[in-house]
Amino acid sequence: MGEVMTAQGRTLPGEDAADLREIGFRLLDFSELALRVEDELGDELNFDAPGLRRIATVGDVLDFIEQLQSA
């Protein structure tokens, strides 16, 4: 997540509770993060697996990605 933010000239705050809207982490950033994870894994992520939920904070994103990886 930090790399995505850095590439956009922004900084990822340290707290998991940081609000995504406030730090400017948008849909495109989320998609890029997913692509980076796919590149690391060498496999496509299955976004249907974890089910829909509200993703509002940095912690939500990290939990979601973790779930995707283990799905």
Place this chain on the structure above:
Amino acid sequence: MTARRRTTALIGDDNTVVVAGKRLTWRTLHKLPQLPSPAAVLVDNGADALAALRHHAVHGTELLVATRSRVDERMRDELGESGFAIVLPDGEVTPARLKRVDESGRAWLLTSGSTGRPKRIGHTLESLTTVTGDQPPRTWLLPYSPGTYAWWQIVTLSLTQADQGLVVIEPNELEDWPAIAAEHGVTAASGTPTFWRQAIYRDADTLGAVPLEQITLGGEPVDQAILDHLREVFPKARISWIYASSEVGASIVVHDGKAGFPRDWLVRKPDLDRPILSIEGDELVIRSPHHGAGLVGAVHTGDRIEYAGDRVLITGRLDTDEINVGGSKVSAGVVRNVLMGHPGVSWARVFARKAPLVGRMVAAEVVPNKALGPITNADLVQWCSSRLPDYGVPRRITFLDKIPQKETLKSDV
């Protein structure tokens, strides 16, 4: 079999032709045995291709010439069923499966296959000879794969015009062509932007030693950055770009050193000798006097355009150029032009990558210009962010060591 002698004047028959380091002329090239007609002559080298072409020009036989590697077994079968005898590089002939009357003077070209499998387009030496009138004496580089439209353009120019020599570059010589060109005094060269970019990237000094007076680009979208780089290396040369294809012939020729063509060319008065250009939606449409057989009338080129001030830019193929990022559309060609405008980038390819949540994202492959120091993903993202909407900024950038190139001198951009 046809043995009628054509009246097309082989004015260039005594022009110099350099093949594999040997200095010959069209007239003194080795002769092929009498070819069947129609024949598909598959070659492994440029000399055999030129010999086949001269045979066609002298005898009027129906000819398709191509490199052996471009014509797979399936296409050979299709050609056999369409009446072509297949002539292999060692002279072995597979007779046609269909017997038919030949079309005297017919030359067949294979399209580059950028839209799928290569297609056959019918021409004649006359329809392929788009350069007429007195030309300044030149020695032309011939780097193109035999049988492509660009190859036919150069060889017909040399065979039908005085003082237009040729220096043939075989595939195994492509990396060293500037040294060969300098040795043989090449003054004119035509190649794809990929071809030129590779030459600059490999060794701009050796390239600069070629006494080029005429530089031509074609076969791929031509961006401003490559035109500017060539201008730096060759400040006095005429730099032209050509929009040409097997289907519509050479239809747009631009000499002003700028990418794209003037917008007012879309409203020029009709002239029988000049192609009529128009736009439908985002697509370039051409009515050309140089068209292939059966392609009279408006040809939808499948190429996408974009207006930029008083210019019309050709950005790429319609089916691959538009990238839809979560409902916002961006042209891969436009993104590529922005990347290529970065001084640290030698080459770039931009494409759509399947992505969660937004469907597609813009991704890129880049070859950095090592002479200008390292560049990072973040450098390029920042460069693009200040020039493109956020959905157009490439999110995944892969760095490659060298510029990929196909036999057609294109790089799938």
